[in-house]
Amino acid sequence: MVKISTQSRKDLFIHIGIIIALIAALFLAFFFIYLPLTTNHGEAITVPDLRKMNVEELEDFLDERDLRYEVSDCTFVANMAPLTILSQYPQPNSKVKEGRKIYITVVSRTAPLIKMPKLTDMTLRSAQMLIKSMGLNLGTLRYVPDLAHGAVLRQYYNGQEILPGQPVAKGSKIDLEVGDGLGSTSFPVPSVVDMPLDEAKFQIVGAGLKVGQVIVVNDDSKEAGTVVRQNPESGNKIRIGDVIDLWVVGPLTDSSSDSNEEPQLD
Missing domain, CATH: 3.30.10.20 (Trypsin Inhibitor V; Chain A)
Structure with a gap:
């Protein structure tokens, strides 16, 4: 039977220890040197x-x-x-x-198309809010004489009036025409003297004015229902929304009478 000497055993343990040390060194080098270098571990x-x-x-x-x-x-x-x-x-x-x-x-390169909302007859503030919510932009405001103070009268895109429902690119500028109440523009008072009352009222309202008091008077030289006087008189300056009082030959028929007419005067 062959006996292993003490020296041989010692050499065997030394070799085994060296192999284990090499394996451990390779293991540590793989995880702590190779992987960090290849994956930038710990770097950001x-x-x-x-x-x-x-x-x-x-x-x-x-x-x-x-x-x-x-x-x-x-x-x-x-x-x-x-x-x-x-x-x-x-x-x-x-x-x-x-x-x-x-x-x-x-x-994106192109703006999507949306349907133009209806802004007319809305207040300017409401129209501004709707324009913003629809992804549009408010352009130029143009104020015109009109009794509808602060109301949107017309809506324009690229200088042309645009109707509700028409396609318009999102982000487009919409110009608005807005009423400024009585307006600042004055113009000559129209003459309605010698006109029948109904025709005179039509003329006054068509000019953006209001019919005031209708005062009945006697005048045998004029036909009943004829306007013989007005205040302000023609030629004076007046603004949209102002009132014109009328003096009319009586008696008046039901169709031409007015709820604010005064008793007949001599």
Whole structure:
């Protein structure tokens, strides 16, 4: 029977120990040297702020920082250049690993079409709120003499009146024509003397004025229902919405009488 000497056993243990040490060294080197070098373990890249940049310059910008990007959504924004970046994820200054993909939302090239809302007969404030909610922009306001103070009278796009329901690009400017009440423009008082009362009323209302008191008078030289006097008299200056009082030969018929006429005078 062959006996193993004490020296041989000692050499065997030494070799086994060396092998175990080499295996442990390789194990530690793999996890603590090789992997960190190949995966940048423990290193992070700060995400730059991409907002307001253009997509066309983004690829080179991110390549220099070992990052990538992907367009996740497009939306239209008035007064912003197409392909401008609106938002991003991860957010600016976030810490990410090399090669991380950044998801971005950009401004689309073309504006979607929407139906033009009905702004006429609305107050200016209500029209402004509706314009904003529809994604449109308020353009020029033009005030015109009209009894409907502060009301929208007409709506225009590119200088042309646009009707409700017609297509218009989102973000377009809509110009409005608004009534300014009595108005600041004065004009000569129209003459209704010697006209029948009904015709005189039609003339007054058609000029944007109001019929005031209808005073019945006697005048045998004139036919009944004829206007013989007015106040203010023709030739004076008047504004839209002002009142004209009339003196009319009586008696008046039911069709030409007025609820505010006074008793017959001599």
